[in-house]
Amino acid sequence: AQSVTQLGSHVSVSEGALVLLRCNYSSSVPPYLFWYVQYPNQGLQLLLKYTSAATLVKGINGFEAEFKKSETSFHLTKPSAHMSDAAEYFCAVSDFNFGNEKLTFGTGTRLTIIP
C-alpha cells in the first residue's frame, strides 16, 4: 500500500526566506507524486507533479520539488517566501492502476509567513 509522511504539521518562515516542506513516500511501484495547496475555504490546487520524467519538477508560484528515489523523498521548496504562500500544503502519491489515479494524501503542512 502507498503512504505519504509529511514531517511538520506547522512550518513558519520569514518573508523572503527559503521554504522547505518535507514529504517522504512509500510505494511498491514507481510512484506518481503530487503537491497540492489549499487556501482557506477552498479546494485543493495542483502545484506540481512528478510522473517519472525529470527528477526536478517546477510548478506554479515559484515552487519546485525534487524526486529522490534513494531517499524516498519529494520535498517542496521555494527560494523566497511571499505572504501569499500562507496556506496548507499536501503531498500525495498516486495508486495508479488501470486508469484509477486514486491519491493517498499526507496529513498536510500549514505554512505561516512571518512579515
Place this chain on the structure above:
Amino acid sequence: GAGVSQSPSNKVTEKGKDVELRCDPISGHTALYWYRQSLGQGLEFLIYFQGNSAPDKSGLPSDRFSAERTGGSVSTLTIQRTQQEDSAVYLCASSLRQGFGYTFGSGTRLTVV
C-alpha cells in the same frame, strides 16, 4: 464550465436525514473522484468514476453512502440517515488523463446537527 463546480457549498442537516451533494466536473474529463476532508481523518478517498461506472468504491465508509454519475458528467453523492461523524468537507475532483493531476472543486461543507 471552467472549473469543477460543487453544490451546495454549505449544508446543515439534522441527524437521520438524507443529503445529496452534487458535482459538475470539467467538460470532457472522464475521470471523477470524491474525497472527504475531516479534522480527524485528513483527506480520504471515497469513490472513483470512469465515465458512468465506478470501478473503485473502496473508500465509501458504509452502505449509507452511495454515488452515481450520469451522462459521463454530473455526479451525486448521497448520504442516507446522516450521522454526526459524517460532518466533513466533501471534495470532488476531475481529471482529463492519468498523470495530469486533478482539478478540485471548492467542496461542500456538511454539518450534521
